[in-house]
Amino acid sequence: MKLLQSLLYFLLGSMILKLQCLGQADRLFYDAVRSEAAGDLDQAINLYLKASALSHSANLHGNLANLYFKKEQFGHSILHFRKALLLNPRDTELVANLNFAYEMANLSPPLQNFTNTYFSVNFLSFWIIICVIVFWVGLLILFYLLFFKTSRKPFLYFTTCWILVFSMCFFATNLCLKQKSELGREVISHLPSIENNHSNTISLRRFAGESNSVNTNILPGESLIIQLGNNGTNKSHQIANGNTWYLARSTNGKKKGWIREDEFGWIIDPNS
Amino acid sequence: MKNTYFFHIGLQKVKFILTFVFFSTFLCSVCHAQGQNLRIESSFQPPSITISNNSVYKVIIYGSQENPQGALPQVDALIISNSPQTFRSASFINGVPSVRLEMSFQVKPKKMGKHTIPSWPLKIGSKTLQVPACTLEVLSPNQQDKIRQVAEEKQKADLKQACFIEFTNPRSFLFEGETVSGLISLYIWDRLPVSRIERAPQKDGDAFSLTELGQPQEKRNQTKYNKLYSVFSWPIGLTAAIAGKHQVVFNTAVRVRVKSRGNSPFGSPFFNDPFFGFGREESLNVTSEPQSIEVKSLPTSGRPDSFQGAIGAFSTRSIVDNDRVSLGDPVRLFFEIEGQGNFAAMPAPNFESNSNFKIGPPAFSFEGNELTKHQGKQRFEYILTPLTPGLLKIPAVSFSYFDPVKEKYFISNSQEHPLRVDPGETWIDTTNEDNQVEKETFSIPTTDLFQTENEPGEWVKKIQNKTLLDSPAFWATQCIPFLCVCGLIFYGRKRKRTGRDIFRQKQSALKKQMKEAIEYKDSTLFYRATRERLRLEIGTFYKHTNPSSLSSNELTTLLKRGLNEDSVISQIQEILHISDSYEFAETENERQSLDSLFRKINNLLKKIR
Structure with a gap:
């Protein structure tokens, strides 16, 4: 009885905490809107960032992206547009804004080809359902033919077709899962807020550390994929001054190098 | 003995002194003689x-x-x-x-x-x-010299037949500047010990120009003059350069192994002989028979102004890569000349800029035999830049050539291509004032584009990339089809064990047998299968332990025991009777269509109660 009571208290407490947290996020959001209306864009950005530390919404990240765009920080802007689109993929306004941000950042938006569209993360659930239907329905028909039909021909034909169709569905699902994995490791490069970078480019270095030579340069807003280490985690290295460096490559794989953690933002933060 | 010894010693000394004196005297005399x-x-x-x-x-x-x-x-x-x-x-x-x-x-x-x-x-x-x-x-x-001379000439002739060059020219005369494809063939007698061809054949004389010779085509066991030859052929493009009657001769050198000379200074074949007595190599010059070719000058009458020296038989075509462009955007015009002729000496047709188009010098490309350049397709790529907007016409390219077979000049004009040139955007000078305006106009669309949302919308704790695979409900729902499959397997196995499957197998086999009998019009087989099927289905329906042992009477008894109509029973009896007649008496009492009987049996068996 006591156990049930304490469990009830715990659930109630966590609910209150959650509501309080959401309430605080709401308050910060509205404060940010007011600051933006008053023309204090920096204050508005700070408030939105504080709210995003508590909770996330498509509108919050959309507004934050807009503010960064107005401040011509296109890297941050693209990052938050991507976050907003992840929360609300059907928002066409966000898509249009993101494309405009890419244009202003002198970058080309990600290519929308057949693979990127129909085997993207958004289609993962679709392909999983198709895969499951094909698998179970096929299996049922297979056993029906095996036990209830005397002729072996339909069984063999059906098995061949079933394996073929299921392989194709499985392949499509696997493509989507690969894109999902890459999305989990995708980051958007941006200029660090503290550093006085006059070149407006971000360097990918040959080795982790600022003193190392530059392998290549990228523009703020470019997408990068963090490479995986041998243990399956993100490949990173912490140097003596405490900065953590990550090994990243561009989405087309042409650029590769080490990037400091404050020079990019995670679309899906692995630590949250 | 002692005396003999001293005598011997003394003799040696005397010999030594005498030799010394002789050589000294000889050297002195030589010096004196000098x-x-x-x-x-x-x-x-x-x-x-x-x-x-x-x-x-x-x-x-x-x-x-x-x-x-x-x-x-x-x-x-x-x-x-x-x-x-x-x-x-x-x-x-x-x-x-x-x-x-x-x-x-x-x-x-x-x-x-x-x-x-x-x-x-x-x-x-x-x-x-x-x-x-x-x-x-x-x-x-003298007579001996003459005999030797004849022998030498014969030897020369033999040597000529051992290795010679033949030049094949397809035409008896050429026009100045005309290119023909020919073939130079080097015949090497199989018995001639040739180690290598030192160089590709070369032409003597300046009246003709020759294309580059590539790798030869080799043919073995070719018969000529009752001898077997290996033939090395080089396809060439021969261009007549100077008018008049000229001779063309080709020569080459081959390396041949020959026997060692007898007059070796050391009297031994192993010295100055790379093959240690078996032979040595010598260079043999091979020259073709001089071939006389008449080169005519090109006729001056009827020569078009645009003629630039193209001789051959050609067809032309022109293509434009775009029919609508913006002002200033380049358009590519491809002019293709296809056929046989002097492609190597063919300049690009004149195509000059006008008020509508600025035309650059063309790029060349040739598809065909790159060595002879006699047959193929020559492509000229012109870059045209429209200078005025509107519906323009790309002018025709004029190409004229001389046909050496018809001995006439021809003019081939390409078609005119319509081109729509849009005005495009006007270039704006970027002065300071304009920059100001631009900045102002820049700020407007951003505020218009990026509207701030006043409501936060739906909150989520984390931005997660969750999929259906992460959902426990998804995995839970998989239990339903899994159980269905398990149930099906269980039921199927049970069904197999009860023997229903065997009944179905037998039933389908008998049906198949009946169908085959209908197809081949085999009444005996049909009635036999019918009787078996009736036994099987009726016996199984009434749960008889051994249906195949049932006689016709027993089947009738079983049917009567059920709730069957008399007409059904009588019809089945009739079929059984006919089947028995076929089986035992081999008589055919009644002839009716097997196909309709098959359908009738199917209906009757469905009516069994």
């Missing part, structure tokens, strides 16, 4: 020869063995070798020491008559002496 008066003699040995023989021109210098310096005079009628054989000697003549140097030059006469090598200066040490003039008499050939 200082003697110098004298030179010259002669031919033999002094008179027939034209097919050789003689030796000898120059003997007395009183010196030093190497002389001088230039042998050239005589037109004689071929004198440049490398003389020298011989030095020292001797006592009547107690007087004498030294001499003898030089022998091989001489081959060119024509008959008396030929004199005039007196010529020769420098020996510090003195210059005159070599006296000398005459060689060359007589007419």
Whole structure:
């Protein structure tokens, strides 16, 4: 009885905490809107960032992206547009804004080809359902033919077709899962807020550390994929001054190098 | 013994002293002889020869063995070798020491008559002496010489057949500038021990130009002059350069292994012989028969102005890569010339800029045989830049050529291509004022585009990339089809064990047998299968332990035991009766369609209660 009571208290407490947290996020959001209306864009950005530390919404990240765009920080802007689109993929306004941000950042938006569209993360659930239907329905028909039909021909034909169709569905699902994995490791490069970078480019270095030579340069807003280490985690290295460096490559794989953690933002933060 | 020993020792000493004295005296005399008066003699040995023989021109210098310096005079009628054989000697003549140097030059006469090598200066040490003039008499050939000459000619002819060049020219005459594709074939007799072809055939004479020769095509076991040859062929493009009647000759050199010469200076074939006595290599020059080709000048009458030297048979085509562009955007015009002719010497057709288009120099590309450049497709790519907007017409490209077969000039004009040129955007000068305006206009669309949302919308704790696979509900729902499959397997296995499956198998086999019997019109087989099927289905329906053992009467009894109509029973009885008749009496009481009977049986069996 006591156990049930304490469990009830715990659930109630966590609910209150959650509501309080959401309430605080709401308050910060509205404060940010007011600051933006008053023309204090920096204050508005700070408030939105504080709210995003508590909770996330498509509108919050959309507004934050807009503010960064107005401040011509296109890297941050693209990052938050991507976050907003992840929360609300059907928002066409966000898509249009993101494309405009890419244009202003002198970058080309990600290519929308057949693979990127129909085997993207958004289609993962679709392909999983198709895969499951094909698998179970096929299996049922297979056993029906095996036990209830005397002729072996339909069984063999059906098995061949079933394996073929299921392989194709499985392949499509696997493509989507690969894109999902890459999305989990995708980051958007941006200029660090503290550093006085006059070149407006971000360097990918040959080795982790600022003193190392530059392998290549990228523009703020470019997408990068963090490479995986041998243990399956993100490949990173912490140097003596405490900065953590990550090994990243561009989405087309042409650029590769080490990037400091404050020079990019995670679309899906692995630590949250 | 002791005396003999001393005698022997004494004899050796005497021999040594005598030898020493002899050599000292000889050396002294040689040294003394070097200082003697110098004298030179010259002669031919033999002094008179027939034209097919050789003689030796000898120059003997007395009183010196030093190497002389001088230039042998050239005589037109004689071929004198440049490398003389020298011989030095020292001797006592009547107690007087004498030294001499003898030089022998091989001489081959060119024509008959008396030929004199005039007196010529020769420098020996510090003195210059005159070599006296000398005459060689060359007589007419005798019978032996004639026989030898015939033999040599025959040998030459044989050698010519052993390795020769043939040039195949498809036309008897050419026009100036015309290119024809020909073939140079090098025939090498299979018995000729050729180690390699030193170089590809070369052309003699400047009246024709030849394309580059590539790798030859090799054909083996080709028969000619009753001999087997290996033939190496080079396809060529031959272009006539100068008008007139000219001869064209091709030559090459092959490396042949020959037997070692007998006159080796050491008398042994192992010296100066790379094959250690089995032979050595020599270069053999091979020349084709001179072929006379007439080169005509191009006719001047009817020559178009646009003619630039293209000779052959051609067809032309022009393509434009775009039919609508913005002002200033380039358009590519491809002009293609296809056919046979002098592609290597063909310049690009004249296509000049006008008020509507700026036209750049064309790029060339050739598709076809790159070596002969005689047959293929030449493509000229012009870049046109429209200068005015509107509906323009790309002018036709005019190309004229001379057909050497028809001996006429032709003009081939490409078609005109319509081109729509849009005005495009106006260029704005980026002055400071304009920059100001631009900045102002820049700020407007951003505020218009990026509207701020006043409501936060739906909150989520984390931005997660969750999928259906992460949902426990998804995995839970998988239990439903899993259970269905398990149920199906269980039921199927149970069904198999009860024997229903065997019944179905037998039933389908009998049905199949009946259908086959209908197809082949085999009544006996049909009725046999029918009887078996009736037994099986009726017996199984009434749960008889062994349906196949049932007789017709027993089947009727079983049917009567059920709730069957009399008409059904009587019809089945009738079928059974016919089946029995076929099986046992082999008589055919009633002939009816097997197909309709099959359908009837199916209906009857469905009615069994």
